[in-house]
Amino acid sequence: MARKSLVGVVADELLDRIIAGEFPPGSSVPGELELSAKHEVSRMTVREAMKTLEAQRILSVERGRGTFVNPLNRWASLEAVLRAASEGVNDASAAIQLIELRRMLETGACELAASRISDADIGILHGYVAAMRKAHDSDDLPGFVEADLAFHDVILRASENVFVAVLFEPLHRVLEKRRTETSKFRDIQEHAIGHHQAIAEALESRDAARSRSAMDAHMQQTLDDLKSYVLEAKPA
Amino acid sequence: MARKSLVGVVADELLDRIIAGEFPPGSSVPGELELSAKHEVSRMTVREAMKTLEAQRILSVERGRGTFVNPLNRWASLEAVLRAASEGVNDASAAIQLIELRRMLETGACELAASRISDADIGILHGYVAAMRKAHDSDDLPGFVEADLAFHDVILRASENVFVAVLFEPLHRVLEKRRTETSKFRDIQEHAIGHHQAIAEALESRDAARSRSAMDAHMQQTLDDLKSYVLEAKPA
DNA sequence: AAATGTTAGATGTCTGACATCTTACAAATA
DNA sequence: TATTTGTAAGATGTCAGACATCTAACATTT
Known part of the structure; x- marks a missing residue:
C-alpha cells in the first residue's frame, strides 16, 4: 500500500474517534474549521476526508447544519464496521x-x-x-x-x-x-x-x-x- | 432526498460515463483540469467528486500518474454495481x-x-x-x-x-x-x-x-x- | 549502454474569499 | 400576548490561484 496522504490520515483519525465513541451515532462531529485547526491541515483537506467518510455512509453532511454520525447499521463499508466491531x-x-x-x-x-x-x-x-x-x-x-x-x-x-x-x-x-x-x-x-x-x-x-x-x-x-x-x- | 450538490452531479455524470463504457476498467479518466473545464466547475469540486468515487473503490487515484477505473468486481458500492448491471x-x-x-x-x-x-x-x-x-x-x-x-x-x-x-x-x-x-x-x-x-x-x-x-x-x-x-x- | 538531468503533466495541499443554507434570537407587528 | 419578520452567527458549498511533489518520458552526459 502506498503511504497515506494527509486526507487519508485525517479520515482515519476521525473514524477512530467515532469508533472510540467520542461522537456517538446521531451526534455531530466538530466543524470543518475546528478539525482543520486540530489536525493542522487546511479546510479543503478536512473536507475531502469528510467526503470519503460520507461516501461510505458513515457520516451525513447537511448544509448549514453540520455533519452527523450515522448509526452503524447504515455504514456501507464492511471494513469500517469490522474496525468498529473489533474495537469492542x-x-x-x-x-x-x-x-x-x-x-x-x-x-x-x-x-x-x-x-x-x-x-x-x-x-x-x-x-x-x-x-x-x-x-x-x-x-x-x-x-x-x-x-x-x-x-x-x-x-x-x-x-x-x-x-x-x-x-x-x-x-x-x-x-x-x-x-x-x-x-x-x-x-x-x-x-x-x-x-x-x-x-x-x-x-x-x-x-x-x-x-x-x-x-x-x-x-x-x-x-x-x-x-x-x-x-x-x-x-x- | 435533498437535491444534489454540484459534487454529486459531477460524480453521477462521471459514473454514468464509466458505466456507459466510455472509460473501461484499467483505463484512465480525464484529468481534474479537463473535467473541471467540461463540467464548468472548479477543480476542487471535481476532486471531491473523485473522492466519493474513490471511497467506493470505483476509481483508483495515483499521484503523478492519473486516475484509473477499477474492474467492476472491486467496486465496493452495491448500488453502483447494480446501476452498471441494469444498464446492460x-x-x-x-x-x-x-x-x-x-x-x-x-x-x-x-x-x-x-x-x-x-x-x-x-x-x-x-x-x-x-x-x-x-x-x-x-x-x-x-x-x-x-x-x-x-x-x-x-x-x-x-x-x-x-x-x-x-x-x-x-x-x-x-x-x-x-x-x-x-x-x-x-x-x-x-x-x-x-x-x-x-x-x-x-x-x-x-x-x-x-x-x-x-x-x-x-x-x-x-x-x-x-x-x-x-x-x-x-x-x- | 548506462547513469543522470530536465521537463511536462498529473495529483496533493494551502490560503483566502464569497455564496448559501439553517437556526436562533430579537424586533416589529397585529 | 402571540405571530410574524428581520437579522446575525455558524455551518457547509464553491470558487480562484498558487505552489509542492510525484511519475514518466525524453534528452543529455558519462
Whole structure:
C-alpha cells in the first residue's frame, strides 16, 4: 500500500474517534474549521476526508447544519464496521460473525456454481488442491494460503453472480490476514486439504446439494478450528 | 432526498460515463483540469467528486500518474454495481442475481435466528403476518409491502449478526421498489402470506433446519413469481 | 549502454474569499 | 400576548490561484 496522504490520515483519525465513541451515532462531529485547526491541515483537506467518510455512509453532511454520525447499521463499508466491531471487548464475537457471513455467501455460491462451473475450472480447482498439498509438505505457509484463497475465488467466479463477488471482496482482504494465522497449524492444514478435495469432487459431480453440503462442512470446520486453536489460545 | 450538490452531479455524470463504457476498467479518466473545464466547475469540486468515487473503490487515484477505473468486481458500492448491471441488455439477469444473493443472506440469517430469536420477536412476526393479511383484504399495497419488509427486518436483526445487516442494507432500498411492483398481483400476495406464516411457525419451533427450509421455499417462490409475472410481461 | 538531468503533466495541499443554507434570537407587528 | 419578520452567527458549498511533489518520458552526459 502506498503511504497515506494527509486526507487519508485525517479520515482515519476521525473514524477512530467515532469508533472510540467520542461522537456517538446521531451526534455531530466538530466543524470543518475546528478539525482543520486540530489536525493542522487546511479546510479543503478536512473536507475531502469528510467526503470519503460520507461516501461510505458513515457520516451525513447537511448544509448549514453540520455533519452527523450515522448509526452503524447504515455504514456501507464492511471494513469500517469490522474496525468498529473489533474495537469492542469481544473480538471473538466479531470473528465468529464474520465466518457466519462467509458461510452464507460461500455455501450459496458453491450451490450455484455446481450447475454452472466449467470443466476447465474444475481442473483448476484440482490444481489448487495439489498446490495446497505440496505447500503443506514443504512447509510453505504463504503458498498454502495463496492456493487456499485462489480455490475459493474460482468458485466465487463460477457462481456467475456479480453481486456475490462484490460483497465478498472486502471480506477477502480481512480473511487473508486471519487465514495466515489459523493456517499456521499443520492439523488445520490437513483438515483444509481434505475439505477442499471433497468440495472439488462435489462440484465435479454437478450435484448442487452435495456441493453446498461439502462447502458447509468446510465452513463448520473452519469455525471449529478458529474456536479451538485461535480464540482459546488468546485470552483477553 | 435533498437535491444534489454540484459534487454529486459531477460524480453521477462521471459514473454514468464509466458505466456507459466510455472509460473501461484499467483505463484512465480525464484529468481534474479537463473535467473541471467540461463540467464548468472548479477543480476542487471535481476532486471531491473523485473522492466519493474513490471511497467506493470505483476509481483508483495515483499521484503523478492519473486516475484509473477499477474492474467492476472491486467496486465496493452495491448500488453502483447494480446501476452498471441494469444498464446492460439483461436487466432480467441482474434481477435474478439479486434474488440469488438475497436468498443466501436471508436463508442464512433465518437459520441463525432460529436459535437466537426472542419470544417477543416471534410475537412481532405473527403480528406482521396478520398485518399483511389485513392489507391484502383491504387492497392496501403500501401497507402490504411495509409489513413484508418489516417481517424480514425482524429476522435479520434476530440473527444477531452485524455484518449481515450491513450487507443487507443497500439491498433493502433496491428491493423495496421492486417489491412494490411484484406485490401488485393478488396471487403473489397470497403466496407470500402463506410463506411468511410458515417461516414464523418454523422459527417458533426453534428448528434451524426447518427455519432455513421455510425461508428457502419463500425465496424460491419469489424467484418464480418474478420470472412468471414480471419478467415475462416486460419484453426488452 | 548506462547513469543522470530536465521537463511536462498529473495529483496533493494551502490560503483566502464569497455564496448559501439553517437556526436562533430579537424586533416589529397585529 | 402571540405571530410574524428581520437579522446575525455558524455551518457547509464553491470558487480562484498558487505552489509542492510525484511519475514518466525524453534528452543529455558519462
